């Protein structure tokens with residue numbers, strides 16, 4: 229019998245699950261927020277993912293529920309589980325991707341290395357933390373942040389006064405301002421049965437809080453670093469019982485420590501390289517994991533893959549017009565677009581290039597992506 233996988237959310241991550249679902253013989257259906265979303269090709273329903281009856285009606289027609297994003301409320305998720313639905317990842321795991329304070333507390337229990345942190349309720353508490361941490365800190369809204377929104381570097385408690393007002397007594401998360409050499413990401417897939425498959429750790433480059441580039445595997449890494457990153461990924465995946473893809477965002481500090489920044493429980497931008505650069509792409513792997521099928525190989529197909537995000541898109545004209553010239557000039561580049569209208573800073577696509585020479589690969593990937601701007 230064909231397994232029906234229902235994806236909540238119609239963004240580009242749902243869109244990129246469609247092709248591998250077809251290849252795996254899965255029947256993929258999407259509950260999209262609106263008409264005309266990235267994943268509209270598979271959208272069998274349009275509605276509000278916060279509304280239990282909408283989600284329940286969608287879940288009734290599928291065998292497994294998974295996600296394009298982490299925003300489905302806990303009450304809705306728990307009601308689905310109580311109905312007997314297969315939800316992957318489940319609400320117990322997803323809570324750690326929904327609330328950064330809950331995540332920090334759990335990672336502390338698991339003994340995973342992370343920045344110093346604390347919940348803070350007012351400017352005075354924040355000021356005390358700053359005074360104890362070299363005069364600087366990073367304040368985060370525990371819920372609803374993405375792409376650097378909800379993250380602010382502060383040097384005094386007063387600089388977060390507006391956020392404390394908006395939080396109305398709820399705690400914010402404060403973290404030490406980590407002096408990092410670079411950012412890394414560890415991807416790992418986990419099946420309901422507990423089987424796991426880890427990808428090689430990658431380097432991610434953020435600009436203005438948004439992922440701009442990924443180099444896979446991370447260059448200049450010692451064997452120890454690769455092992456530590458994988459062990460952290462395994463400990464978290466097991467410790468929180470995630471099912472599907474888990475991305476662990478990491479800092480590599482100037483003094484060679486690895487600290488966990490945050491978690492994503494779905495395919496993640498830092499794993500897009502694997503679509504063309506690994507034996508099994510992360511979208512296929514996510515589907516295998518949530519459908520409880522054997523996981524695929526995670527080895528790189530080529531020594532290097534570089535992923536460049538297309539941010540914003542062309543200021544005039546459409547992405548589609550840029551396709552043919554880009555393909556003509558760089559036949560080795562793999563171009564992925566999300567069917568989204570260009571808008572400054574918006575993720576509208578990405579380019580993957582693989583090969584033997586990192587400088588060449590990075591150059592071709594960057595030039596190809598720039599042809600879409």
Ligand code: ADP
Pocket residue numbers: 343366368373374375376377378379403404405406407411434437477489490
């Ligand atoms: P988002 O959920 O918006 O992606 P993150 O918590 O990942 O937010 O933070 C976004 C970026 O801010 C990170 O990629 C990193 O560059 C920077 N950042 C976050 N936390 C810290 C920290 N404790 N110290 C230094 N930089 C940080």
